[in-house]
Amino acid sequence: MIAIYALKCPAVMEKELFNRFLQALPEEKRERVHRFRNPADSYRTLLADVLVRSLICEAYEISNDEIKYDYNAYGKPSLKSSFPNFCFNVSHSGEWVVCATHDSQVGIDVEQISPIELDIATHYFAPAEVEDLLAKHPDEQVSYFYDLWTLKESYIKARGMGLSIPLQSFAIRKKRDQSITISQSDSRDAWEFQQYEIDPGYKLSVCATTNQFAAHVVRKDLQDLYQAIFHRKISR
Template structure:
């Protein structure tokens, strides 16, 4: 079954905890974290990487430094030596992660005013754009973020990144839990199956998996859970 985690990014991480979290990463990852000009950007990237390692450490009874993560040619992170899959996403104050024994994708976005019609006209399919403008004006912004996160979760699930233009497939949301997908899929994928979670006010979360095995909700964790796991191995 799919497992989902969410962690709220704190405004400040103590130096001791920051050093401990950073120590769980590879040299290359630490160098990347240190290039961020924004502290919050560094926190989001760091916590996303550590969340994955801690969950895998618990699941497979491995030391954190035994977990090897690479990426495919499109940049999607992959586990080395384990037939297991994960995906992460972050937006503003939140980092989310999804885990499954088949490929999975997750996307979170903060719902905020933007020129959504201009963006949708460029990136959505004709059918999706038509559905969007047919939605009542007071619901259009929410519907835009619903479609955007659903589409991003699918692209992340199949691991093709920008190789898969967002306007080459369509997702139609019939109700809160029923979705229609139209488009060509890679031959090695089944599904897609979608689920959305409205558990964080002002945020939209969508998950795409190969089967309907979604949990009822998302598990919320804190930095203390991550540091506890790391302290067991150092």
């Protein structure tokens, strides 16, 4: 079963808790978090990593110190060979951090819905996708744009090849019955998609080579993460 997790980031995080979570990360990740000037960016980046670590600690009953990553040629992380059947992918936007886990490749993308110039669709979407977008009622076009955007992002993230896959090289179509199909020529795998609602102002899409998607998103909070990694509750 493909499991989906979501964490709503706090507007402000206590400094002590922030630093405690930060110490759970390796040095290069800590430096990356510190480079952000906007606290919200720091929180999202930090908590995305901590969320994954908490799930790994729970799944394998190991300590955070035992977690080691390998990276493919495109930078996608995976657990080292001692844990070959745990695949994951993370995404964050606005107030939300999300993660998908499975025993085979999976991709997830969340995006906050905001006003956008629809002309950019011609630069990133396949002709069939642009046609579908423009056929929508004007009141539905922005929402559908983010449907397509998150679906496409989840697909290239599941493939683990990043933007080496041109966004215009494949077409995703969402039909009236909400079924989702993809037309692409460079992968023999049959890709499946699922969308979830976590917040009215966001779109969340998941892609995998199986349709065994969880029915619901599991919501986590900071206490859950702290308990999984440090094996005790947050002290107040």
